[in-house]
Amino acid sequence: MEIVSFRTPGLGDQTYLLTHDGQGVLVDPQRDIDRFLTAAAERDVQLRFVLETHLHNDYVSGARQAAQRAGAELVLPAAAGPAYPHTPAFHLEDIQGGHGLTLRPIHTPGHTPEHTSYLVLVDGEPVAVFSGGSLLVASAGRPDLLGPERARSLAKLQHGSLHRLAGLPRDVELLPTHGEGSFCTASGAGRYTSSIGAELDGNPFLAVGDAEAFADRLLAQPLPIPAFYRHMGPANTFGAPPMPPVDVPELTVDGLPAAAHVVDIRPRPALAAGHLPGALGIELRDDFGSWAGWLLPHAEPVVLVADRDQDVAEAVTQLARIGVDGVAGRVHDLGAHATARFELLGLDAFAERAAAADAQLLDVRMPAEHAAAAVAGAVHRFLPDLLAEGIPAELDQSHPVLVACGSGRRAAIAATVLLRAGYQPVVLDGVGVPELAATLSA
Structure with a gap:
């Protein structure tokens, strides 16, 4: 068995590809699915299942599209209720793969009500658990993303879920979706994967024995919630379209769409030296998409200003991961129009x-x-x-x-x-x- 992880630093998330005797299991894929399908093809693996641990709040899922492209079975938590065909995962009702591979759903509510983790067994022996936004490395998934009215109830459910997972054998590998850099975590962590034993020994949230005290701790210092999060749940419930093209046309300053938001992705020194008046400057880094999604009105057209050597396709990809598909084009030459300076x-x-x-x-x-x-x-x-x-x-x-x-x-x-x-x-x-x-x- 091999488990390949795909880190998306700007969102603080990981997608996993499990391979076993020529069959593959893809877990919590983001919308840009080609990288996952390519990895499976390179390993001569046929995707058998695509799993979702929950309806994600922080990105548009690629699970539905990946399952369709690969001819795989799409599995979601039984209580998720998305508006498209899928196989519901019920608590402790095993899903059988071939050659001794078993996936055991474990209902772990807290991050979301339907949240489900998946225990991987090979020849009946537990070896790994995909814990999504439940038990994380030195942390736990946030319970407040669905609103303050439900936060305390979900926090107490999260307490039970963490201890349910902590009851697995110590050598079971812990493979969470959320990690460092994600606003879905209750606190930061410097590692991305762990083991049940390591978390029993070092996760501060597992040391809180009482559900009420746990909720107090989890909700004591609420983190901000990015504005685009409120659009992710509906997109994942009703199904988003496939990834848009990442190659966008080159435009001139005089030819910009009137309704488009201009986002300058150049490095800070270039931005300070001169940019288009009214443009929002967000230099292109791993978290570009998160900041753009937080600061721009959702689903409105965008034009990117970039240096010619910058990876505009990466910027478009980051935006598409959070459902911003309307990138009308890119501008490279500002000429005499770059009059805004700081x-x-x-x-x-x-x-x-x-x-x-x-x-x-x-x-x-x-x-x-x-x-x-x-x-x-x-x-x-x-x-x-x-x-x-x-x-x-x-x-x-x-x-x-x-x-x-x-x-x-x-x-x-x-x-x-x-x-x-x-x-x-x-x-x-x-x-x-x-x-x-x-x-x-x-």
């Missing part, structure tokens, strides 16, 4: 400006980051809230706004938001608020 400063120069008596500093990090380390007198507004709630009233348009985050990435995005609102942003680049606070207090 300052990008290193720590010493930025600190000197921040130490001035009339300086106004904006911190755009997450609430938990701000609570852990802050600069006295700084105005705090989490980046997505700059668009949802507007620019803080304390900030004066007639004076520069010094913007900081953890590295400069989110601050640069915020700078483009401030610019189109008429402010004069100055971005701390390369370091974050903790380093700035230490410098200012030295």
